Amino acid sequence: MVERISPWERILLARHPKRPTFSDFLAELFENFIELHGDRLFGDDPAIIAGLGTFENESVVIIGQEKGKLIQEKMKRNFGMPHPEGYRKAFRVMKLAEKFSLPVLCFIDTAGAYPGIGAEERGQAWAIAQNLREISLLKTPIIVIILSEGGSGGALGIGVGDYIMMLENAYYSVISPEGCASILFRDSSKAPEAAEMLKITSEELLKLGLVDEVIPEPNGGAHEDLHGTVENLRKSLRNILKKMKEKEIKKLLEERWMKLRNYGRFNEEEVK
Amino acid sequence: MFKDWLKKDDKSKFRDIPDGLWVKCPQCSQIIYSKDWNENFKVCIKCGYHDQLTAYERIDLLVDYGTFKELDKNITPLDILGFVDTKPYLQRLKEAQESTGLKDAIITGEGEINGIPVYIMVMDFRFIGGSMGSVVGEKVVRIIERAISNRKPVVSVIASGGARMQEGLFSLYQMAKTSAAVGRLDKERIPYITILTHPSTAGVLASFGSLGDIIIAEPGALIGFTGPRVIEQTIKQKLPEGFQRSEFLLEHGMVDMVVERKRLKNVTYLILSHLWRKVW
Numbered sequence: 262m263v264e265r266i267s268p269w270e271r272i273l274l275a276r277h278p279k280r281p282t283f284s285d286f287l288a289e290l291f292e293n294f295i296e297l298h299g300d301r302l303f304g305d306d307p308a309i310i311a312g313l314g315t316f317e318n319e320s321v322v323i324i325g326q327e328k329g330k331l332i333q334e335k336m337k338r339n340f341g342m343p344h345p346e347g348y349r350k351a352f353r354v355m356k357l358a359e360k361f362s363l364p365v366l367c368f369i370d371t372a373g374a375y376p377g378i379g380a381e382e383r384g385q386a387w388a389i390a391q392n393l394r395e396i397s398l399l400k401t402p403i404i405v406i407i408l409s410e411g412g413s414g415g416a417l418g419i420g421v422g423d424y425i426m427m428l429e430n431a432y433y434s435v436i437s438p439e440g441c442a443s444i445l446f447r448d449s450s451k452a453p454e455a456a457e458m459l460k461i462t463s464e465e466l467l468k469l470g471l472v473d474e475v476i477p478e479p480n481g482g483a484h485e486d487l488h489g490t491v492e493n494l495r496k497s498l499r500n501i502l503k504k505m506k507e508k509e510i511k512k513l514l515e516e517r518w519m520k521l522r523n524y525g526r527f528n529e530e531e532v533k
Numbered sequence: 534m535f536k537d538w539l540k541k542d543d544k545s546k547f548r549d550i551p552d553g554l555w556v557k558c559p560q561c562s563q564i565i566y567s568k569d570w571n572e573n574f575k576v577c578i579k580c581g582y583h584d585q586l587t588a589y590e591r592i593d594l595l596v597d598y599g600t601f602k603e604l605d606k607n608i609t610p611l612d613i614l615g616f617v618d619t620k621p622y623l624q625r626l627k628e629a630q631e632s633t634g635l636k637d638a639i640i641t642g643e644g645e646i647n648g649i650p651v652y653i654m655v656m657d658f659r660f661i662g663g664s665m666g667s668v669v670g671e672k673v674v675r676i677i678e679r680a681i682s683n684r685k686p687v688v689s690v691i692a693s694g695g696a697r698m699q700e701g702l703f704s705l706y707q708m709a710k711t712s713a714a715v716g717r718l719d720k721e722r723i724p725y726i727t728i729l730t731h732p733s734t735a736g737v738l739a740s741f742g743s744l745g746d747i748i749i750a751e752p753g754a755l756i757g758f759t760g761p762r763v764i765e766q767t768i769k770q771k772l773p774e775g776f777q778r779s780e781f782l783l784e785h786g787m788v789d790m791v792v793e794r795k796r797l798k799n800v801t802y803l804i805l806s807h808l809w810r811k812v813w
Binding site for chain 2: 378393417445461471517531
């Protein structure tokens with residue numbers, strides 16, 4: 262285990278060049294993977310990989326954001342920053358999961374949804390909003406795993422689910438610490454302070470009740486020990502999938518709604 | 534009915550805001566007599582520029598005079614994370630509350646639009662950029678829950694820069710919370726109309742803001758997921774004129790219509806009268 266480190270150091274770990282990406286977890290955790298392409302509307306977004314596979318002999322639907330490894334692949338995958346067609350592909354494949362009663366596993370690793378002209382023209386906000394609305398109603402269990410970077414709406418676009426897991430050195434934030442620093446602190450070099458304020462680390466989010474489980478990364482982190490991290494994740498996935506399978510869909514959806522419904526803290530003054 | 538509405542609205546406080554004598558249009562710099570400016574709902578008579586409205590001005594514009602009843606006024610913000618940037622969040626909240634007279638960035642309630650009973654939620658950009666934190670999310674959900682129990686249509690007016698950073702991931706999750714509530718409304722087949730005003734961006738657009746059965750935009754409003762400055766920095770080129778404006782979104786199929794402010798109430802009424810005629 263890593264010693265107590267600052268939120269900013271966590272972010273550097275989450276972005277470490279040697280940190281495993283989704284495709285490493287895909288290869289380690291699943292068998293018989295069949296990739297499915299395209300959103301049936303516009304195109305195929307290589308920043309999101311979607312498909313069918315088996316997890317311990319059970320068929321599942323797998324969706325994940327992939328940043329790529331070498332520069333050529335990184336560029337092809339747009340550094341893991343999806344366009345609207347990525348979110349729409351993810352949702353199309355989730356509907357398939359619902360139709361054939363397969364659980365969905367969503368792996369998150371993105372700096373954010375891509376901020377570009379085409380993304381805006383094709384309705385980035387619309388694609389994400391529709392996912393949020395529709396995934397909340399999807400009649401099959403959904404497990405979300407934040408692998409490394411949980412970048413804002415771009416992460417949340419495939420991040421609604423029944424159970425939210427987070428790797429120990431991942432972060433999950435409403436805005437990148439750099440963005441927050443430049444807007445609120447008026448100085449992008451204040452990103453470490455912003456990271457501290459935003460409460461983005463796995464243990465802080467667990468304490469706030471915003472994630473359900475933290476997956477420990479042994480021996481210095483996932484970039485040092487992929488196998489150990491994968492085994493920890495496998496164990497947790499096995500447990501939670503078993504629990505999910507036993508749950509009636511109606512109850513599952515009611516619990517999913519209550520979970521979403523109860524996010525937020527505010528004062529409620531007594532009405533005179 | 535339409536004539537009635539005009540008559541009623543003459544009495545509304547929207548018409549007699551005692552501003553200075555003259556207003557300068559922020560877009561074309563035309564000097565306009567403030568009475569004319571207010572009577573034209575803060576739209577420039579020369580260039581058509583739609584200035585921002587406060588939440589209560591917007592309610593006066595859309596809701597029949599004397600029918601609005603505010604709800605959930607007692608829900609107020611908290612500093613959940615102990616957030617301090619150049620100022621403590623608590624201080625920011627206090628300043629925003631003092632300068633606007635609002636508790637947070639949204640006003641919700643019930644009222645009538647040309648006689649049709651509706652629930653309405655209106656954002657106010659003056660309150661920390663109309664940002665969505667826990668209070669906005671909760672008030673949106675409560676209005677939708679009421680709409681489901683009492684079977685009344687919902688109208689939302691968006692004016693927001695996105696999620697409120699000072700509440701961290703709680704704010705991000707409000708996107709999921711409000712969208713899920715819209716999903717429940719959707720299943721109940723109750724109309725939901727969203728009106729996008731300047732600006733409607735980021736987390737609020739990417740949740741309950743863009744999920745209307747019908748989406749109306751005011752002319753010239755900035756509407757998009759990422760702000761233009763960030764896009765320019767990312768792609769390292771200047772954006773074309775009119776990018777992410779209402780008319781651009783209409784052209785790209787993202788909104789149903791662009792409607793100028795003086796027709797907004799009647800168009801909303803007409804849509805509701807088609808979608809909700811059997812029920813009310």
